[in-house]
Amino acid sequence: AQSVAQPEDQVNVAEGNPLTVKCTYSVSGNPYLFWYVQYPNRGLQFLLKYITGDNLVKGSYGFEAEFNKSQTSFHLKKPSALVSDSALYFCAMRDLYGGATNKLIFGTGTLLAVQP
Amino acid sequence: NAGVTQTPKFQVLKTGQSMTLQCAQDMNHNSMYWYRQDPGMGLRLIYYSASEGTTDKGEVPNGYNVSRLNKREFSLRLESAAPSQTSVYFCASRREGGSETQYFGPGTRLLVL
Numbered sequence: 329a330q331s332v333a334q335p336e337d338q339v340n341v342a343e344g345n346p347l348t349v350k351c352t353y354s355v356s357g358n359p360y361l362f363w364y365v366q367y368p369n370r371g372l373q374f375l376l377k378y379i380t381g382d383n384l385v386k387g388s389y390g391f392e393a394e395f396n397k398s399q400t401s402f403h404l405k406k407p408s409a410l411v412s413d414s415a416l417y418f419c420a421m422r423d424l425y426g427g428a429t430n431k432l433i434f435g436t437g438t439l440l441a442v443q444p
Numbered sequence: 445n446a447g448v449t450q451t452p453k454f455q456v457l458k459t460g461q462s463m464t465l466q467c468a469q470d471m472n473h474n475s476m477y478w479y480r481q482d483p484g485m486g487l488r489l490i491y492y493s494a495s496e497g498t499t500d501k502g503e504v505p506n507g508y509n510v511s512r513l514n515k516r517e518f519s520l521r522l523e524s525a526a527p528s529q530t531s532v533y534f535c536a537s538r539r540e541g542g543s544e545t546q547y548f549g550p551g552t553r554l555l556v557l
Binding site for chain 2: 371
């Protein structure tokens with residue numbers, strides 16, 4: 329079965345400190361992985377994706393994620409957090425066995441709170 | 445470029461009432477999706493449409509119907525709303541050809557009393 333897990337419901341970090349939002353996945357095959365961000369009362373915005381190639385993926389707003397196949401992880405990182413980064417973050421994986429659906433399988437989300 | 449738009453932004457229904465959620469995209473994408481977002485459950489796929497004129501069920505289709513009116517528009521209908529359908533509904537679209545990225549609308553908050 330395919331699944332995406334975000335083990336932390338909430339991550340708290342002080343402004344200026346590095347942040348990590350964790351994501352692990354389970355799939356038989358090579359995953360297509362995504363990070364989306366949702367600001368309050370807004371839709372999901374695409375941050376970055378891993379399809380193939382370099383394990384370190386850079387995305388919008390200074391975020392990056394590292395694909396680790398041996399640990400089946402795709403953690404989101406940023407060297408220096410901003411208060412404006414406070415939002416709900418979703419990790420997602422493309423359903424490899426859904427045929428033409430190409431649907432996304434989402435984690436439950438992690439609320440990032442950056443304190444000034 | 446508007447991207448994916450949804451109407452209404454917020455709606456309150458009484459149990460048993462019907463309504464249609466509208467979605468449109470101006471990116472010329474073939475694939476469109478309807479998801480619902482519930483606390484602690486992430487997003488779950490209700491229905492999707494791979495192209496104009498085709499629709500298929502997702503994980504949680506019960507109580508919903510969809511119409512892919514044309515390439516731009518994909519509507520979601522609740523025939524007889526139930527409190528369990530209280531949720532935030534997101535429409536998304538995707539371009540074929542390697543991008544794999546889905547683009548989401550701003551969402552519709554639905555409260556069923």
